[in-house]
Amino acid sequence: MPLALVALGSNQGPRVQLLQQARAWLSSRRSLHPQGASRVWLTRPVGGPAKQPQFANQVLLFRAECSPLELLELLQQCEAQLGRKRQQLWGPRTLDADLLLYGQEVIQTPRLLVPHPRMSFRRFVLQPAVEVAPRMIHPVAGMYLQHLLRQLDQSEQVLVLWPGRQIWQALRKAASQSSERLVRLGPWQLKLAGEKDSAPWDPNTWEVFFGEEELASDQLPRARLAAIWSAQEVAAGEVLSVPEEAQAKEVIRQVGPHLVFCSLEPSLLVRELAAALEATGPETMMGILEHTGKDQVH
Numbered sequence: 001m002p003l004a005l006v007a008l009g010s011n012q013g014p015r016v017q018l019l020q021q022a023r024a025w026l027s028s029r030r031s032l033h034p035q036g037a038s039r040v041w042l043t044r045p046v047g048g049p050a051k052q053p054q055f056a057n058q059v060l061l062f063r064a065e066c067s068p069l070e071l072l073e074l075l076q077q078c079e080a081q082l083g084r085k086r087q088q089l090w091g092p093r094t095l096d097a098d099l100l101l102y103g104q105e106v107i108q109t110p111r112l113l114v115p116h117p118r119m120s121f122r123r124f125v126l127q128p129a130v131e132v133a134p135r136m137i138h139p140v141a142g143m144y145l146q147h148l149l150r151q152l153d154q155s156e157q158v159l160v161l162w163p164g165r166q167i168w169q170a171l172r173k174a175a176s177q178s179s180e181r182l183v184r185l186g187p188w189q190l191k192l193a194g195e196k197d198s199a200p201w202d203p204n205t206w207e208v209f210f211g212e213e214e215l216a217s218d219q220l221p222r223a224r225l226a227a228i229w230s231a232q233e234v235a236a237g238e239v240l241s242v243p244e245e246a247q248a249k250e251v252i253r254q255v256g257p258h259l260v261f262c263s264l265e266p267s268l269l270v271r272e273l274a275a276a277l278e279a280t281g282p283e284t285m286m287g288i289l290e291h292t293g294k295d296q297v298h
């Protein structure tokens, strides 16, 4: 029976209680056998509208007797039971339940992408995931989850783009301020590698490398994130994908944490990338929450 890893998030209503209810509901399904649950983390919202409440996040591990699609249906039923209304993208929600991994399966259908396309760089997913399944392998990165997390911890603020020139040009078009070698994305400043300056290190600056040119060189510092544009056809409405290009797979195998777009639509690129950069940061993890009648931080 395959292992299935599920992420829960809530930032509306009695968050911790909602996670407890979701866990109890899922654990009582006949086709799901609970194997573990992470602690509940309090996290800063990433990428959504300004000023939304903080999230409670938890990851659950099950043995699944059902198919991945049946499991997605259970997760959606669970969301519906606990009052979720689909509103704004990345906006407040009573309960979000996502399927992160289902054994070693790679699934790309209009309704379901597995591994979850944003899991490999989001700290609020990886940190709890590593508490329950450190040695589950992310089948696209080919790495243990604990290694993906370690890559976030031990890398420099370095971003690899593949194919570098195309993404860089699209970012330059979309960014409010840009020059040949510098692009600003919200609070972030992306700087092409090789710039000779002695400016002090700035926590908002990311150094950018083009994957096809730099990956083979030993000059490339350990990168925190790879952003990949995969030109394959995907289902209408989907903006993220699993890459098929051999070179893209090689970039992922080397970097680990990755985000794969299947569109270079400028506003989408900016939104996804700025949120991804933010989601790698340790400052998004604010503490451990436990339920003691009301939410309390430790």
Ligand code: ADP
Binding pocket: 072, 086, 090, 096, 097, 098, 099, 100, 110, 111, 112, 113, 114, 115, 116, 117
């Ligand atoms: P998000 O979780 O990205 O904030 P939603 O929960 O509203 O957004 O999900 C939007 C859609 O994502 C769902 O209708 C579902 O079909 C699709 N989806 C694709 N892959 C997954 C996955 N691995 N887990 C959960 N939903 C997924």
Ligand code: MG
Binding pocket: 096, 097, 098
């Ligand atoms: Mg979801």
